[in-house]
Amino acid sequence: MKLQSIQPGIQPGETLPPFTTEPISRHLLAMYLGASGDLNPIHVDIDFARKAGMPDVFAHGMLSMAWLGRLLVNWVPQERIRDFGVRFTAITQLGERITCSGTVTEVFEADGERRARLSIQTANEQGQVKLSGDAVVALS
Amino acid sequence: MLDRQYIGHRLQPYSVPVEAGRLRFFAKAVGEPNPIYRDEAAARLAGHPSLPVPPTFLFCLEMESPDPGEMRRLLGVDIARILHGEQRFTYHAMAHAGDVLTFEQRIADLYDKKGGALEFIVRETRVSNQRGEHVADLHCVTVVRNG
Numbered sequence: 001m002k003l004q005s006i007q008p009g010i011q012p013g014e015t016l017p018p019f020t021t022e023p024i025s026r027h028l029l030a031m032y033l034g035a036s037g038d039l040n041p042i043h044v045d046i047d048f049a050r051k052a053g054m055p056d057v058f059a060h061g062m063l064s065m066a067w068l069g070r071l072l073v074n075w076v077p078q079e080r081i082r083d084f085g086v087r088f089t090a091i092t093q094l095g096e097r098i099t100c101s102g103t104v105t106e107v108f109e110a111d112g113e114r115r116a117r118l119s120i121q122t123a124n125e126q127g128q129v130k131l132s133g134d135a136v137v138a139l140s
Numbered sequence: 141m142l143d144r145q146y147i148g149h150r151l152q153p154y155s156v157p158v159e160a161g162r163l164r165f166f167a168k169a170v171g172e173p174n175p176i177y178r179d180e181a182a183a184r185l186a187g188h189p190s191l192p193v194p195p196t197f198l199f200c201l202e203m204e205s206p207d208p209g210e211m212r213r214l215l216g217v218d219i220a221r222i223l224h225g226e227q228r229f230t231y232h233a234m235a236h237a238g239d240v241l242t243f244e245q246r247i248a249d250l251y252d253k254k255g256g257a258l259e260f261i262v263r264e265t266r267v268s269n270q271r272g273e274h275v276a277d278l279h280c281v282t283v284v285r286n287g
Contacts, residue, residue, distance in 0.1 A: 021171070028169070035162070035169035036200045039208075040219055052220035053285075061224040062199055066170040069195035073174060077186070078234065084195055085228030085279070 010116055010139060016075045016102035021067060023095050024059050032063045059092035064100075064122045064131050071100040071120065076137045082115065086133030096124040107139070114139045142215050142250045142259050142284070151211060151245040156204040160237035163191045166200065183236075193235040198276055199227065202243050202265055211247065215261065217284055225260060226281035232274045240270040248279075259284040 022028075029043050038060055041048040049057045065086055072081055092098060102120040109115070115138050122131040160180070167177040175182035176192060183191050193201070212219060235241060249262035265278040 031169040035166040037162075037203045038200070040222075042220060048220065062196055062227065063170065065199075065227060066166075066194070066196045070170065070172055072195060073172075078192055078195060081195060081231055083228070083230050085226065087226045088224050091223075 010104060010107060012104050012106055014104040016071055016118065016120075018099055018101040019067075019071070019074075020097050020099040023097050024092065026057065026094065029057060029059060029063075029094075032060055036060065036062060038062065056094060058094065059096075061086075061088040061092070061131065064088075064092050064098060067098065067100045068102075068120050068122060068131065068133070068135075071102055072118075072135055072137065075102075076139075080138040081135060082138060083136040084133070085135070086120070086131045088130070089132050090128060090130045092122070092124075092130045098122045098124060098130065102135070105134075141252070141256060142217070142261065144250055146215060146247050147250050149214070149247045151205075151214075151247075152207065153242060153244045154205050155240050155242045156201045158193055158201065158235060158237050158239045158241060160191050162200075163193065163197065163237055166194065166197055170194075188234070188236060190237040193237075193239075195229060195231075196227075198229060198235070198241075198267055198278060199280075201241055202245075202267075202278060205243070205245075211245070211261070211263065215247075215250075217261070217282075221285045223283040223285065224280070225283040226279070228279040230277045230279075232276060233269070235267075235269060235275050241275060242268050244268075257285075257287055259286060 102118045105119045106117040118135045123129045164178045176186045244266045248264040252259045261282040263280045267275040
């Protein structure tokens with residue numbers, strides 16, 4: 001297995017290269033519905049969303065978690081991810097540009113590996129946090 | 141109220157084939173730029189037997205249950221009233237296109253907050269592959285909005 005070399009000097013405080021998405025469109029949510037197989041109409045059908053008491057359709061939480069997955073695999077090869085979890089703390093709305101970011105909070109040894117614990121999140125342009133979570137990756 | 145007798149209830153296990161076309165569509169939808177998630181040759185060059193299943197796609201495969209509404213029906217939950225509260229993946233092995241993954245789901249907990257205005261369904265899922273290897277554990281918290 002060809003592994004991306006990871007600097008031995010990774011320390012708490014180091015940040016993962018962040019990225020910001022395009023504004024979330026209805027088309028993207030329809031694409032994600034098809035790609036994910038999550039057929040809940042609340043994300044694409046405004047009539048259904050309104051009947052459910054929501055002002056409009058809104059993004060799948062798991063679309064944002066997939067973006068955080070991109071953040072992680074851009075930093076380490078996926079086979080090094082040991083654990084990856086989030087809380088969905090606010091609804092991600094249409095039109096928002098979402099920034100995905102992460103920071104190393106701890107470097108530790110477990111199961112014979114050197115691992116990093118990361119704090120990860122998504123937020124809109126106003127800095128409102130939407131997903132907040134953590135991940136553990138193997139460094140060596 | 142969610143019937144607490146279902147705490148510990150195991151849903152019907154099922155197996156799902158991992159299809160390369162689904163993985164390509166997913167990579168496109170989420171804007172994944174790394175070619176190993178869409179191009180077989182790039183995946184092999186990176187040491188994978190075929191396209192890897194990206195980190196959150198196990199949740200999508202989990203929804204390929206032959207009876208995706210089983211848990212909601214069992215608990216009497218309306219799909220219009222649910223939100224995703226938490227999701228966690230603990231990984232043990234990579235999965236790839238061509239694998240057949242088995243999902244064993246269990247209702248691990250049911251509880252409420254705010255005097256029952258919000259109820260919570262905790263589901264734990266064990267994922268294994270066609271060789272019997274443990275691929276991952278998924279932990280999902282669904283929030284039910286009552287009233």
